[in-house]
Amino acid sequence: MIALSPAGMVFHEALKGLKRDEDTPLPPSADESRKRPPAIKSTERGNFGKHPEVERFMKRVTHEIPQVIECRSKYYNRDLSKKTEFRLSSEGIECVFSPGGYTAKFHVETTAANQAQMELMVAYLNQWLPDNP
Numbered sequence: 179m180i181a182l183s184p185a186g187m188v189f190h191e192a193l194k195g196l197k198r199d200e201d202t203p204l205p206p207s208a209d210e211s212r213k214r215p216p217a218i219k220s221t222e223r224g225n226f227g228k229h230p231e232v233e234r235f236m237k238r239v240t241h242e243i244p245q246v247i248e249c250r251s252k253y254y255n256r257d258l259s260k261k262t263e264f265r266l267s268s269e270g271i272e273c274v275f276s277p278g279g280y281t282a283k284f285h286v287e288t289t290a291a292n293q294a295q296m297e298l299m300v301a302y303l304n305q306w307l308p309d310n311p
Contacts, residue, residue, distance in 0.1 A: 203295075203298075204245060204295070204298055204299065204302060205245045205288060205289040205290045205291060205295045205298075205299065206245070206289055207244035207245060207289070208244065208245060208246065208247045208288075208289050212247050213240055213241075213246075213247055213248070214240070214247065214248040215237065215240070215248075216233050216236035216237060216240070216248075216249050216250070216251070216284075217248060217249070217250040217251065218233065218250075218251040219250075219251050222251045222253075222254050225254040225256070225282075226251055226254060226282060229280065229282065231277065232275055232282045232284075235275055236249035236251075236284055237249075239273065239286060239303070242306070243288075243302075243303065243306060245288045245289045245290065245299060245302075246286055246287070246288050247287045247288060247289065248286075248287045249273070249284045249285065249286055249287070250284060250285045250287070251282070251283075251284050251285075252269075252272060252283045252284050252285050253281075253282065253283035254280070254281070254282050254283075255280060255281045256279075256280045257280070258276070258280065258281040259276050259278055259279055259280065259281060260274050260276040260281050261274070261276065262274060262275050262276050262277065262307065263304060263307070264286065264299075264300050264303035264304050264307065265300060266296060266297065266300055269285060270285060270286070270287070270296065271285070271286040271287075271288060271290075271296060271299060271300055271303070272284065272285055272286065273286055273303075286303070
């Protein structure tokens, strides 16, 4: 009988999202006509405007990932620094963008049609994530 230690279970759960389930393919690419430029809420325009790299990164995500339709601003904190990553939230896929000193979050709209495809997209986006966004 073989069992994983608690640390092994945590490691396994973290890597599980990186495995590609052949029964659940990535969602189809979005038609270019459906792709939209970054949408930044008027209430966050000033905060995001102080950091033009956020909007550039949102454009890269939409341009370089065929399944991404649009990125929409969601949150900004000038005093919080976190790890840049894509993850699932209660509202779908979000990106936590934090190149140092501040954090901006944005919603990522994709062509994913179900939870399994959204989970695959998160893993795909995290693999795509450049070392230096």
